[in-house]
Amino acid sequence: MELDWEFFIKTFFVCLRAVPVALNIVAVTLIISLPVGFLFAFLRIKGNITVKRLISMYVSVIRGTPIVVQILVLYSMLPSLLAVFFERINSPLNVYDVNPIYYAYTVFSLYTIAILSEVFRSALLTVPKDQLDAAESIGLTTVQAYRRIIIPQAMVAALPNICNATVNLIKASSLAFLMTVKEITAVAKIEAAFGYNYIEAYLVIWVIYILICIVVEQIFKILENRLKIYKSAA
Structure with a gap:
């Protein structure tokens, strides 16, 4: 089967305009997930038994559940629950007018928090416990010890896995079209629908996501090189 290269090139540049939407989802998700994921990791190590279990x-x-299922359940269930809640409090707010990108933020943040909490937990456990004891013995508080000693070393171990989680998040963001978000995949599918050029459209999606992931991996390599100064202390 011969590919329609004219359609491929045209669709490629059309889809490039949707790249900021995908990157916006990834950026907001990471802004939410990184601190919350670290907090969850810390609580799983230092928290009480109830918090750890929860x-x-x-x-x-x-x-343990596919992200596609999480999207379908939350995108179908959350608006309905919110609609009932606002109706009971006599609020004029119509949840169905809410920009679907906010649902994307919610779903991908819940997913990424779980992933990053495991990344940070395993990274924190790579730092010997006696380093915290030594830091506290010379007068540092627990917060100071973590900020100056524990976290920098843990980040060395965590960064490759954070990179993997980010790349996986970038690829997963292509599922935002299920929530009617007009990101790369949604735009490509819309373009393909007119002439049934789905093969070319999927190739466009493939190329764009490869390019984005390559750039992200290079950024993380630069960060890893800068954090190498802490390896000797790890």
């Missing part, structure tokens, strides 16, 4: 249950549920 977080472990959350992580198991999220990691």
Whole structure:
């Protein structure tokens, strides 16, 4: 079968305009997920037994179900629950007018928090416990010890896995079209629908996501090189 290269090139540049939408989803998700994921990791190490079990249950549920199912359930269920809630409090807000990208933020953040909490937990456990004890013995508080000693070393171990999680998130963001978000995949499918050029459209999606992931991997390599100064202390 001969490819329609004219359609491929035209669709490629059309889809490039949707790249900021995909990157916006990824950026907002990481802004939410990185601190919350670290907090969950810390609580799984230092928290009480109840907190540890609740977080472990959350992580198991999220990691044990396909993200497609999470999208379909939350995107179908959350608006309905919110509609009932606002109706009961006599609010004029119509949840069905909410920009669907906010649902994308919610779904991908819940998913990424679970992934990153495991990344940070394993990274924190690579730092010997006696380093914290030594830091506290010379007068540092627990917060100071973590900020100056523990976290920099843990980040060295965590960064490759954070890179993997980010790349996986970028690829998963292509599923935002299920929530009617007009990102790369949605735009490509719309373009393909007119002439049934789905093969060319999927190739466009493939090329764009490869390019984005290559750039992201290079950025993380630069970060890894800068954090190498902490390896000797790890």
